[in-house]
Amino acid sequence: MDNLLAQLKEMLSDLSEEHGVDPLLLGILYIVSKVSVIIMLALMIRNMRAKKPFTMILLFAALCFCIPYLYFIIAGRNIHFGVYVFIGLIFVYGGYAIRKKIVEKARLAS
Numbered sequence: 001m002d003n004l005l006a007q008l009k010e011m012l013s014d015l016s017e018e019h020g021v022d023p024l025l026l027g028i029l030y031i032v033s034k035v036s037v038i039i040m041l042a043l044m045i046r047n048m049r050a051k052k053p054f055t056m057i058l059l060f061a062a063l064c065f066c067i068p069y070l071y072f073i074i075a076g077r078n079i080h081f082g083v084y085v086f087i088g089l090i091f092v093y094g095g096y097a098i099r100k101k102i103v104e105k106a107r108l109a110s
Contacts (some may be wrong), residue, residue, distance in 0.1 A: 040057050
């Protein structure tokens with residue numbers, strides 16, 4: 001088990017040096033962004049039920065969703081083109097999933 005962890009640490013270190021992205025920072029940004037998205041969606045649903053404006057909360061949720069990927073795009077170097085395509089697909093799917101959840105909750109609130 002220790003050997004496996006050592007290999008994983010070495011692999012992440014090599015990838016970090018090769019691509020210029022700190023895996024620990026990327027992981028922290030990812031976790032913080034997902035927690036923020038969940039909180040923003042809960043606030044947005046609450047505002048929708050109360051018939052209050054929710055556009056700014058939606059935009060902030062979208063920004064929170066994008067933060068780790070933007071870090072990867074800005075800080076990364078020598079990244080394969082397919083990774084950028086994959087990140088684009090993640091953005092599209094994330095927008096679709098958020099829209100689906102909002103429409104579903106809005107129907108339940110009505």
